[in-house]
Amino acid sequence: MFLLDSEEIAFPDPALYDFEGGLLAMGGDLSPERIWFAYQNGIFPWFNPEDDILWWCPDPRFVLFPEDLKISKSMKKILREGKFTFTENKCFEEVMKNCQAAERKGQDGTWITDEMIKSYSTLHRYGKTKSVEVWENDVLVGGLYGVDLGHIFCGESMFAKVSNASKAGFIYFVEKYKNQYELIDCQIYTEHLASLGAKEIPKREFLKTLKQNFSDENVK
Template structure:
């Protein structure tokens, strides 16, 4: 694990440095410049409140290729019935706040610290982070946010207040941008995203999409 120099924005090259657990570095700060540079290298911050900032580049990497999205029969019916409507970047701050505060089974607390929350809000204001909002009967019931890297979208977190809301938002997004994004980075495994078609790939393969 590599200690970052607080006076310069740099990381060890993840294509040459292969820690077994994917933990690349620690320290530094959550400035917009450092976070954006990290994502360009395939690295992202992930740590618990009270910890030093930890930077990761896991191998293998959990991703979804848009052409491989899986839409179940029940989800097709959800879209056919028009249960949800969708917007983008209409209430980014509300989306990240819900992602921060939503209850998650088998998880204590949140990794989205107040400092992390404010950092991604600043990235959004610079046009580098985007949100998808899912609505039902005029109420925000789901959504997610992440960073737009051009041909790669790096998903950060999602939330749902009603069944199928986050799934619907994700499917909507993948279908809309299937020809823009070569891959959607899901970072680490979740059963929820695996059910939608996400799978593991080699870290070096993922890094090649960022070049």
């Protein structure tokens, strides 16, 4: 594991190192510039708020290729009935705060710090992060957010206040942008996303796809 210099925005090449669990580096800061640079290189921050900043690039990488999206019969029925409505980038910071507050199985707290909310929200103003909001009767009941690298979307977190809200938002997003995104980065395995078609691929394959598809010119 590498110790980062807080004065220099740089990371070791994740293709060259295979540390246990995918932990690549520690330290640095959570400035918008560093976060944006990290995602360009397949790296993301994930740590407990009371600990040092940790940067990860796991192997294998958990991703969804849009053509592999699986929609159950029950979800097709829910979507057909129009129970939920969807918007994008309407309340990005509110989505992040709901993700921060969401209770998660096996976790006592959250990795989404107030500083992260501030930095990702700054990136959002420059069109580099994106949110999807899920509404039921004009009430925000679910959503997701992530980093937009043009032809790759790096999903960060999602929340649901009612059953199936986050799943519906994810399906809406993947179906709408299936011709834009080469893949959706889901980072680390979860049963929830595996049920929707996400799978693990070798880190090197993910980094190769990232390198081939990222361009600042593709980010709106």
